[in-house]
Amino acid sequence: MTDTPRRLSVRRRRLSEELRSLRLAAGMTLDDAAKATEWSVGKVSNIETGVRLRPSVVEVRALLDVYGLTDERRRESLFAITRQAGKKGWWTKYGDVFPDEFPVLESEATAISTYEPMIIPGLLQTPSYVELFTRSANLVRDPVDIQRVVDARRRRQEILTGPDRPNLWAVVDAGAIERLRATPEVCREQAGHLADMADDGNGVTVQVVPFSAGIHAGAKGSFVLMDFSAADPVVYLEMDQDGLFLEESDETTRYRNLFNHLVSRSLGVDESVAYLRETAKAA
Structure with a gap:
């Protein structure tokens, strides 16, 4: 091997x-x-x-x-x-949490475009959502391990508040939001957080693909498209135990076109924020 x-x-x-x-x-x-x-x-x-x-x-x-x-x-x-x-990044302390070098590239991106059909994008997850997801989806039970995942996620999210923060554009399928209704407290916090982040004018855009969009090209799975000031774009596809990085121009162009297609099938920015606030209120 x-x-x-x-x-x-x-x-x-x-x-x-x-x-x-x-x-x-x-x-x-x-x-x-x-x-x-x-x-x-x-x-x-x-x-x-x-x-x-x-x-x-x-x-x-x-x-x-x-x-x-x-x-x-x-x-x-x-x-x-x-x-x-030559400097080691903070993520080297969380080798048990990150299976690959994704945080290296994410921390240096100038723009991040992400699509998630099933879960909330990592950069926008609240601590309670991270804990719930880690327990339910990853079947982690040890409180120490769960806290390490929460801490690592919080460190990742610091890139959204730094002086060189990237522009983040997240398109989330409505299914990822609706699943939160089963846990009302988490739903209120997470849906409200998404709306707040999209409303803050801090370089974060959130759009929701409604169920009325029907079957669409994004049904095949999540992806992250990262752009850089001094390098070519990279697409990241997350797997169960590892991730796949795509760097060929035809591949990154294909995913950029796919992202633009998903944007066109989504609710507008204001409509998405209104939907998220209504979801948080109704939880």
Whole structure:
């Protein structure tokens, strides 16, 4: 059984792309770069491709010198990326909660478009909903394990309040809302929270796909589309034990078109908020 390759953060991917671009612009092969730095070809390749996840500033400086980059502003920018790429994220403390590197990309996205047919999107879940879902859907009973999931979800949600918060657009099927009626207290809190988040003008949009939309293309399952300022978009499909990342342009375009289709089948933003408030009130 082989190990699953680790995902590169957006910063690390950008560093890899920049170093490869500079090498090619200098007209050098990997062998040329290895000879100039007196390193092995493997070391240069690993730094450039991201196999070596955390190269040092000293190593990156050596490569920039070899490639003839003298622009101080650009050099300092790459050094800053190197330092940031070497930092461990908060999610490394929750390896038992997150089965893959999804939080790495989510934390660096500038825009997140998500569709959920069955549950409330993670970034918008209340603590009581997280606890209920963890107990019911994941069959977790240990209070310590449940609290770790609640804590991890709360940390994820901090990206919505930070200075570099992404724009979040969540489309949720009405089925995910209606299921909450079986637990009135959770329903009031969760539906009200969704309405409040959509009403706050903080970059969050929530729309509900009504039952009247009938069978639609989103019935196949949930997905998250993430856009970045310094990298190509990525689609994430969550599985039971792991997730699938799609990065090819035709794949991300297909899911962007699917998301736009779901938006067109949804209630308008104001109608969605009204529906959520009515649901919370009636619970």
